[in-house]
Amino acid sequence: MSGSAVLLQFLNGLAGASSLFLIAAGLSLIFGVSRIVNFAHGSIYMLGMYVAVWLSAKIGFWASVPLTALAVGLLGALVEMLLLRRIYRAPELLQLLATFALVLVIKDLALWAWGPEDRLGPRAPGLAGSVTVAGRQFPQYDLFLIALGPAVLAFLHVLLTRTRFGVLVRAATEDREMAAALGVNQRWLFTAVFALGAALAGLGGALAIPREPANLEIDLALVSDAFVVVVVGGMGSIPGAFLAALLIGEIKAFCIGLGYSKLTLVAEFMVMAVVLVLRPWGLMGRPFGEARAATSAPPAYGFAPHKAMLALVVALALVPLASDAYALVLLTDVLVFALFAVSLHFLLGPGGMVSFGHAAYFGLGAYAAALCLLRFRLPMELALLAAPVAAMAGAALFGWFCVRLSGIYLAMLTLALAQIVWSVAFQWDAVTGGSNGLVGIWPAAWLASRTAYYLATLALCAASIACLWRIVASPFGYALRASRDSALRAGAIGIDVRARQWAAFALAGMLAGLAGALFAFSKGSISPETLSVPRSVDALVMVLLGGMQTLAGPVWGAALFTWLEDAVSREIAYWRGTIGGVILLLVLAFPLGIGGAWRKWFSR
């Protein structure tokens, strides 16, 4: 690269960093105060883009920017008051489920309101052209963005350090209960912060339209980028978010400038993984106090009665006698996802470790099975055995890094590692088949019929789930739960906390891998989608729908979610939004999940 090329790419990186910062700042504020992992932040940004494109056709671009921010901020306030406010007292992570449902609803809403075609906004009047920088043309608008990032940072800095509102926000970020005890009106504060965060996202969306079209794919793509920035910077730290945005913006620009554009697929996740391993609380973050009162007592998990479980398995084994073949196909999916969800629940519940990247092990199992069968020409039965071993190896490797962190940082590291695995599968054409994946992964002849495969899946899944539940009630399980409830006290009585957590990680990975292999053989093909973030999120949704508080919850969650998707997508055109709506209703009606509601009903 020549000197002027370096300068230009540096400026490109700065412009990119500014847009990243705008969306990350709002997310960071919201998390800092309310501890909500707001999946819907990208959707709010997307709404901002659509609203701005629509408004700017009527009143011009510059007038549309503040109006959009205001409108989207108001919408944020509404969402907080009508939805999130009702579930702050629910177990943590439930808010995450609610915001996930919002993603689905907002996406279909935008499709309905603005149609399927991308909407390219106008150029910014007055800044439509380019200026000459080092003999090259550079967009005027990008210069404006470069200046805007620091301006917003300065504004937020003054707001947070020089105003009473800022003092309250910082107090709540530091210690929510203490702030409440001192008489700070939490409801108002939470609403205001959520609205401010949403308004920043709306502003970011409006300011993005001269550079990119409003489109329906932007929401999830953006929210993962924003999370990376927030976590790399340190959750809740605005200057940290700015620094991280700069770092990631520049790294991406120079990846492209130096001809390594393929790296941009995971550049930010690699940065995040490195930062989290070296600095567990991000570049400028600090360990924060846990919310004390918000969660109910940690669940104790009574072991499900053997008889009921056995009866259910027997009943399931008899299904082939009384149903058509499609019910078996659907039930096979349900069983596979039940095992997947139970393995994730083992980490989340008894293990106390949130994973946003559990699909990595599901996918590793699927790919291991496929490669054993297709490349090494192993019999299908052996491939099915090798898959959980491979997934366990992967989980052990990643788990070694992950158990050194906790809370949201641990979750984000699992996400980063999963994304790295995904990108390998996505790009390594010669082995994994690249984005197309691998085909021709069918079970052995004696398992080829739908009935035989269903029964085999039932046997393996039921046995694995029973084992895992038994382990929860074993001394190992008790030690694990002790480590979750108080790492300090568990350590004091001689439990090696990290070793237990590491073992739990490997075990959960192994069973996810088995689920992945069963999935691969039931579909006959796999693609990188089996390792992707949406697959991880699906598993989380199943666990949360079913309820974290009971062992059987994830099984019900998996069944409900799979059935919903199948039934709703067949009958209703706007099926995504409908599923989102159903989840929202369930969240409001059963904050403890279906499993929790069930148990509450019977223990009465």
Place this chain on the structure above:
Amino acid sequence: MNYNILFSLIIISLSSTAGAQAQAVKIGELNSYKVFPAFLEPYKKGMELALEEINRSGGVAGRKLELVTRDDGGTPGDAVRVAEELIVRERVNVLMGTFASNVGLAVANLANQRKVLFVASEPLTDKIVWENGNRYTFRLRPSTYMQTAMLIPEAAKLNKRRWAIVYPNYEYGQSATASFKKLLSQAQPGVEFVAEQAPALGKIDAGAVVQALAEAKPDAIFSSLFAADLQKFVREGNTRGLFKNTAVFNLLAGEPEYLDTLKEETPEGWWVTGYPWSEIGTPEHKAFLDAYQKRWKDYPRQGSVVGYTVVYSVANAVRKAKSADTEKLVEAFKGLQMQTPFGPIVWRALDHQSTMGAYVGQLSRRDGKGTMVNWRYADGAKVQPSDQEIRALRRE
């Protein structure tokens, strides 16, 4: 309620009143309607138009045609489940549809396992008819390879030496790039490829990519970007003057789905593949255009033609086979000749690819809208590798 359900209800009631008549031929269609709505909403309209026309004129081989559509959720796993439902519960005679290549390949693979005919309408991947081709899978649209090959004559004629390439980083972009390099090097020995950019699909950092391409000082650019990536690339390139003295070739950019969003940004003189719907004067296209506009009060997109043609393809195969039996239909599809809005096509027996072509031309701005000029129809039959190469790939 949903228009579709209503429509199928009408069909069902029609066929049940006709009681004595033979059972309807059932097509099970699955597609990612909510993931790629811009392409698939017009596609669905095309399908429904064809279905109405066929049934109004008495159906095929004395039987009505029935269409059952499903959303495949956009992932291979869900698509396979939906296809299973169509096979065992709906008992469809033919599977049809899919958009993304990984989904198309997964369903093709299932079709082979369950021995059901699958007519892939949209997926572009070469593999679905070549490396992973199978007895039960046929594909309508011109593949990535074919569309790339269509641009080669114009590209070679310009005799530009230094080429830069930009493509979305997944199989479609990769194989378009590989084919382009191979074919252009054959047509124009001594050509150099000076820069390659592969941004992630849907996440192009357009400013940096445009800058990096400009630094390589190419004489020409080959791009396979589409949708939001294309729009960002075009706007940045216009602002930064990348296209001023550089010829650009872009796959698919002339399809109304992608072209119409560009409006005033439409870059002049780009060579593209696409569908200049308002310009084509052939009687077969005129008939389609009138019928479509009359039925939907909207102009057709590329997807409309694909949806319309794929339904007619199945109908013609049933007519030729005089049966809806899978094995007979597979044989009927081989070498099936038929008329389409783009002119006559043949379903090749060799690799199960139809010879449907595409239009090659240059982009131009007219009244603030993008359009295609200097276009020609590139027949899909003329942009194929040798039979020998294909046989080697199919390993049959």
